[in-house]
Amino acid sequence: GIIAELGMFNLVLMLFMSALIASPFLCMAVIVLLEDFFAGNYLGDARAIFNIVFAALFMGAVSVFIMKFVSLVVVDTMNVIFFCFAVEADNGKKQERFSDLYDTIKTVVGTSPANAGVVLGTSPATATATLQVAVPEGVAPGSTVETPGPNGPVQVTVPAGAAAATHPIGGAAAP
Numbered sequence: 468g469i470i471a472e473l474g475m476f477n478l479v480l481m482l483f484m485s486a487l488i489a490s491p492f493l494c495m496a497v498i499v500l501l502e503d504f505f506a507g508n509y510l511g512d513a514r515a516i517f518n519i520v521f522a523a524l525f526m527g528a529v530s531v532f533i534m535k536f537v538s539l540v541v542v543d544t545m546n547v548i549f550f551c552f553a554v555e556a557d558n559g560k561k562q563e564r565f566s567d568l569y570d571t572i573k574t575v576v577g578t579s580p581a582n583a584g585v586v587l588g589t590s591p592a593t594a595t596a597t598l599q600v601a602v603p604e605g606v607a608p609g610s611t612v613e614t615p616g617p618n619g620p621v622q623v624t625v626p627a628g629a630a631a632a633t634h635p636i637g638g639a640a641a642p
Contacts, residue, residue, distance in 0.1 A: 484524060602630065
């Protein structure tokens with residue numbers, strides 16, 4: 468297994484380094500404190516190993532700082548783009564050079580049919596799903612049927628004009 472290949476110490480060291488790098492400021496502080504502690508001591512080959520570990524921690528922490536900064540720049544850029552789109556939509560103006568962007572936003576997010584300038588979105592928590600249910604024999608329109616849904620049982624009201632299915636719910640059509 469992986470423990471036999473790497474050795475238990477190396478596995479624990481990798482997990483510790485990963486956890487420490489995830490918090491880059493703490494990682495830098497630990498490096499500085501440990502370097503200060505080992506500064507006057509000559510440890511021979513162990514000092515070379517510590518230098519390798521500290522260099523890896525330092526590079527990992529700097530990489531996390533840079534990547535977090537870049538990701539925040541990307542997120543803020545997207546916020547500005549959507550804000551500008553909302554302001555333009557509110558003012559009823561468009562720029563021809565962004566016609567592809569407008570089409571993409573309207574396709575993905577959608578617009579209100581009553582007011583084309585208002586952009587609508589649906590929260591995943593409030594989104595409604597469409598579920599196809601075969602109406603069992605003898606169930607009248609307006610009555611409620613319980614059927615399995617994606618997150619457990621779902622109560623479905625049979626709409627007016629719905630006819631009974633030719634096969635039972637969840638079953639296959641008869642040959």
